[in-house]
Amino acid sequence: MSTWELILQQGVNGLILGSFYALVALGYSMVYGIIKLLNFAHGDIYMTGAFVCLSVFGALSRFLSGWPAVACSIVAAMFLAAALGFLAQRFAYRPLLGAPRLSLLITAIGVSLVIYNTVMVITNSQPLFFSSGLDSSAGIKIGGLTVTYIQMVLLAVSALVMLGLSLFIGHTKTGRAMRAIALDQDTCRLMGINVNKVIGLTFMLGSALAAIAGGLACVYYGNVQYNMGYTIGIKAFTAAVIGGIGSIPGAMLGGLLLGLLEATGTQLLDSSWKDVFAFGILILMLIVRPNGLLGKTEIERM
Amino acid sequence: MSGSNTMLKVENLVTFYGKVAALKGVSFEVEQGRIVTLLGSNGAGKSTTLRTVSGLIKPESGKVSFCGEDITGKPAHELVSRGLVHLPEGRHIFKDLTVLENLELGAYTLKDKRERKRRLREVFERFPILGRRAKQMGGTLSGGEQQMLAIGRGLMAAPKLLLMDEPSMGIAPLIVRDITSIIRQLNEEGTTILLVEQNAKMALGLADYGYVLDTGSIVLEGRGAELRSDEKVVKAYLGG
Secondary structure, three states, X not given: OOHHHHHHHHHHHHHHXXXXXXXXXXXXXXXXXXXXXXXXXXXXXXXXXXXXXXXXXXXXXXXXXXXXXXXXXXXXXXXXXXXXXXXXXXXXXXXXXXXXXXXXXXXXXXXXXXXXXXXXXXXXXOOEEOOOOOOOOOEEEEOOEEEEHHHHHHHHHHHHHHHHHHHHHHXXXXXXXXXXXXXXXXXXXXXXXXXXXXXXXXXXXXXXXXXXHHHHHHHHHOEEXXXXXXHHHHHHHHHHHHHOOOXXXXXXXXXXXXXXXXXXXXXXXOHHHHHHHHHHHHHHHHXXXXXXXXXXXXOOOO | OOOOOEEEEEEEEEEEEOOEEEEEEEEEEEEOOOEEEEEOOOOOOHHXXXXXXXXXXXXXXXXXXXXOEEOOOOOHHHHHHHOEEEEOOOOOOOOOOEHHHHHHHHOOOOOOHHHHHHHHHHHHHHOHHHHHOOOOEHHHOOHHHHHHHHHHHHHOOOOOEEEEEOOOOOOOHHHHHHHHHHHHHHHXXXXXXXXXXXXXXXXXXXXXXXXXXXXXXXXXXXXXXXXXXXXXXXXXXXXX
């Protein structure tokens, strides 16, 4: 492989990683935008999505296999994650919306621990392995560069989901209400918007996106573990900050950028430097452009 | 002032901000088809009264009836579709949304698409400037234009009763005249108006009836013309 081919190959890997980051970062950013909460439980929702996907896939294996089974499993994961996100919002966060922001933040850490430990107990702290039965080496070769069909599907699904979300936020009544609530909640109430309902919907949507990422990761990496949400949670948060937290296009851009930088960065240095690389970028970003690439509003200190 | 066509009736309203009573038993009525004003200095409880009536704040005690129905403590978002529309102090335009999006949000509870289009056309006829700026962000409008957008957004909900909080605040005197004539015109077309103003001169020029609030209680009431010549009102609010 030539150096260029290596860099391109890492670019493909980076895009895949970046799509995962972006999908999770979107939920972070949407929730932050609408109620200014850093939802630390979001990575655990991603992990839950992966587990549900794996379990449903197993249960379906008698009737379905291949991509249809994967699709059904991911859809099931989306619904369950959405329900979980809604419950967290309804029973943990909503009662605290009038409380100091720090209470809300600590509650989010609490919700994270509850989900994390529940799955840890259920799985007995063991990783579960997943085999989709799909050929993971089949793909297209261009010179020395290989792009597998699985990779192509993952990228296409992520792109479609992000496009769909942008259209939803930009052009539907509910999307418009979400943007308006992020700006001024009381005035939204005076427009007849049921603010709590829209906030609940935002959590559900963000959680469903995280579950898509979790399901795709489950197919791509072939294993699922209770602590898999931790790192990606922090990375997605980093991505959201790089893009400008609260900004939807920012979360997508931040996620993809972080994925690409990580993949190419590890090509240049050793892969054990991966996290140093990611958080180095975060710190640099916070110094140079604290509002992120596409962020508008001032970041408040927590 | 009491009758069978009372649109809004507020009885003994008590509202707290934390431990402080902002309203200490406020009672007043708004008859259908009228312009009624609430006067008072800063901190008298005018905005709190409107915020309690429109459901943004829950009252401690007392009763609010709208079109004969008890709406006390009902959340704000349930009152809009009944025709009770509150234009808050300071206009509160969604700055990062376009003028058109702001207007569309005004008709959020309306399902009928054709009716929404019709109302939008009506607002653009009334305020042609909003039509020309439809694609601009709300935050780029001037103060006067933002006030028109706020009124237009309120009209998108087809209000029976319009609660207006300080529509003249921070607006150039020349534009205040425009706003005054818009309010009069809306009233002539059948919208009942409850107007809160610090600009007592403007408010009493418009109002059929007025109430004066002082530290959470109604201290004076009367017909617009009566209040205009009342010695206490002249002294306190008209700079006489």
